[in-house]
Amino acid sequence: MAKSETPLLDELEKGKWPSFVTEIKKAAEKSPMANDLLHQLELSYKDRIGHWKHGGIVGVKGYGSGVIGRYSDRPDLFPNVQAFHTIRVNHPSGWFYKTDALRSLCDIWDKHGSGLTNMHGSTGDAILLGTTTDHLQTCFDDLSEAGFDLGGSGSALRTPSCCVGPGRCEWACVDSLDLCHHLTMNFQDEIHRPMFPYKFKIKISACPNDCVASIARADFSVIGTWKGDIRIDPAEVEAYASSDLNIQREVCDLCPTRCMEWDGRQLKIFNEDCTRCMHCINLMPKALRPGEEQGATILVGGKAPIVEGALLSWVLVPFMKLEPPYEEIKDLILRIQDWWSENGRSRERLGELIKRLGMRTFLRALDLPATPQMVKAPRTNPYVFFWPEDIQQEVK
Amino acid sequence: MPTIELAGKTYEVDEDGFLEDLDKWNEEFAQAYASTEDIQGTLTEEHWKLIHYLRNYFQQFGIAPMIRKVCKDNGIDMKKLYELFPTGPAKGACKLAGLSKPTGCV
Ligand code: HEM
Numbered sequence: 001m002a003k004s005e006t007p008l009l010d011e012l013e014k015g016k017w018p019s020f021v022t023e024i025k026k027a028a029e030k031s032p033m034a035n036d037l038l039h040q041l042e043l044s045y046k047d048r049i050g051h052w053k054h055g056g057i058v059g060v061k062g063y064g065s066g067v068i069g070r071y072s073d074r075p076d077l078f079p080n081v082q083a084f085h086t087i088r089v090n091h092p093s094g095w096f097y098k099t100d101a102l103r104s105l106c107d108i109w110d111k112h113g114s115g116l117t118n119m120h121g122s123t124g125d126a127i128l129l130g131t132t133t134d135h136l137q138t139c140f141d142d143l144s145e146a147g148f149d150l151g152g153s154g155s156a157l158r159t160p161s162c163c164v165g166p167g168r169c170e171w172a173c174v175d176s177l178d179l180c181h182h183l184t185m186n187f188q189d190e191i192h193r194p195m196f197p198y199k200f201k202i203k204i205s206a207c208p209n210d211c212v213a214s215i216a217r218a219d220f221s222v223i224g225t226w227k228g229d230i231r232i233d234p235a236e237v238e239a240y241a242s243s244d245l246n247i248q249r250e251v252c253d254l255c256p257t258r259c260m261e262w263d264g265r266q267l268k269i270f271n272e273d274c275t276r277c278m279h280c281i282n283l284m285p286k287a288l289r290p291g292e293e294q295g296a297t298i299l300v301g302g303k304a305p306i307v308e309g310a311l312l313s314w315v316l317v318p319f320m321k322l323e324p325p326y327e328e329i330k331d332l333i334l335r336i337q338d339w340w341s342e343n344g345r346s347r348e349r350l351g352e353l354i355k356r357l358g359m360r361t362f363l364r365a366l367d368l369p370a371t372p373q374m375v376k377a378p379r380t381n382p383y384v385f386f387w388p389e390d391i392q393q394e395v396k
Numbered sequence: 397m398p399t400i401e402l403a404g405k406t407y408e409v410d411e412d413g414f415l416e417d418l419d420k421w422n423e424e425f426a427q428a429y430a431s432t433e434d435i436q437g438t439l440t441e442e443h444w445k446l447i448h449y450l451r452n453y454f455q456q457f458g459i460a461p462m463i464r465k466v467c468k469d470n471g472i473d474m475k476k477l478y479e480l481f482p483t484g485p486a487k488g489a490c491k492l493a494g495l496s497k498p499t500g501c502v
């Protein structure tokens with residue numbers, strides 16, 4: 001057998017998992033770009049250094065964002081990836097596509113780029129990896145023709161994203177799909193024409209399970225929640241009791257606020273102490289449902305660890321009803337962005353600015369009263385740590 | 397190092413066409429370059445005002461100003477900015493002004 005040209009990358013094909021190396025190799029059979037990508041990557045592994053230069057500035061007419069420029073620093077060896085730009089395509093709410101939409105996306109990308117995609121990037125967009133500068137405008141034109149638009153990049157509003165919500169999930173407390181679509185359409189200018197000190201991300205989860213991890217990944221996090229009592233179906237509780245679920249140990253004992261009681265026949269919840277963590281509902285979905293009055297909690301300030309370290313979003317508005325045309329939330333977003341743009345330094349995320357100028361100042365600027373539910377971090381005490389021996393082993 | 401020929405002169409630029417040396421800039425450069433950034437015909441008073449503003453700011457601070465500041469200091473909005481420079485302030489305006497490539501994050 002001939003010696004492999006990519007021994008280091010081949011390691012990443014071993015094991016039972018899908019491998020991006022296998023995918024790039026498949027693409028390399030028909031795309032010279034993908035082939036050079038493969039070999040440049042092998043060289044990167046060998047040299048232990050990335051062979052991409054720092055990002056370029058390329059784009060399409062009328063837009064300041066949506067394309068991320070990439071250039072190889074070894075175009076002498078890999079001429080087909082001399083330019084290898086990425087196009088971000090705004091994904092549909094909740095990532096629901098028809099297969100023919102996916103096909104047309106792939107056809108366009110086979111025509112204009114390497115054929116390689118990343119479905120989906122961490123911002124949520126469909127990521128089309130690798131094309132040249134002269135293909136950008138024509139690719140964009142074809143995408144528009146097929147009904148797609150570019151997403152955000154740079155110091156812009158990044159493509160809003162949301163969980164599948166009411167599309168598939170009985171726990172949805174708000175219509176995350178509709179809200180996400182609404183905000184996307186409403187803030188087109190902010191997405192396509194960067195105008196902020198830095199990036200701004202909006203993510204929407206329709207219940208506290210927070211499947212899009214909006215609390216950790218968005219400057220503006222919307223998380224569905226409810227007011228009032230968790231709805232209980234006693235017949236279904238009984239059915240769980242006679243199944244192999246141990247209600248006492250697995251549900252009640254693991255309720256973080258210990259606000260549940262189980263006497264072997266009846267399940268009681270002291271709702272005033274419930275923090276709506278979803279634990280019990282997740283374990284007994286047929287018996288328990290979120291309360292009837294539903295809306296969302298709005299949190300702000302989340303970001304990844306750069307400049308100031310990672311931040312989780314914290315509560316700004318404990319409960320907001322979310323129904324079309326969503327004026328209240330749009331207005332809040334605008335006021336926050338305005339304050340941030342006015343006061344933020346270059347490359348300063350919203351959470352960092354709030355930390356620098358103080359939450360008081362931020363609240364006053366937004367004209368919101370401070371309330372006890374504006375929790376920064378629940379139950380924190382910097383001197384309490386867990387040692388490994390304190391952590392209870394396996395429940396069941 | 398790539399080069400580009402504009403109005404009979406050769407300039408050193410990076411792969412995105414940004415001028416390598418701020419001091420090599422001149423008005424012919426900007427005018428000759430305009431068409432590649434989707435600006436038709438001769439640059440107007442309004443174009444020049446922005447171009448000179450960007451150059452002054454860059455000379456003073458060594459970076460390109462934030463967009464909001466550009467708009468505020470020049471009394472224009474984003475829409476106007478994109479009308480003047482259809483490929484955007486970073487790609488279009490900074491390039492014509494001879495600024496080195498604004499570093500931006502993905
Ligand atoms: C001094 C150099 C660089 C700095 C300071 C920098 C900084 C950053 C920051 C702050 C983020 C975003 C993290 C967030 O989501 O909050 C990011 C993302 C990213 N950077 Fe860089 N970067 C640099 C160089 C590069 C280079 C050379 C490349 C590639 C050739 C690159 C590729 C990326 C990619 C692909 C992402 C997106 C990751 C994602 O969306 O999860 N960066 N960078």
Ligand code: HEM
Nearest residue numbers: 041052068070084086088118120121122123124125127129
């Ligand atoms: C060993 C190869 C690579 C690894 C392990 C890798 C890893 C990653 C990871 C972890 C992310 C962020 C998470 C996510 O998208 O969900 C990311 C994002 C990204 N990568 Fe890569 N990457 C690789 C190669 C490349 C190459 C060759 C390019 C282009 C030249 C590229 C361009 C990007 C871009 C543009 C994003 C941002 C996507 C977004 O908008 O979220 N990556 N990559």
Ligand code: SF4
Nearest residue numbers: 163169206207210211
């Ligand atoms: S966040 Fe809640 S509503 Fe959304 S998909 Fe996850 S569990 Fe369902």
Ligand code: SF4
Nearest residue numbers: 255274275277278280
């Ligand atoms: S949602 Fe969480 S806090 Fe509320 S009762 Fe269930 S387990 Fe306890």
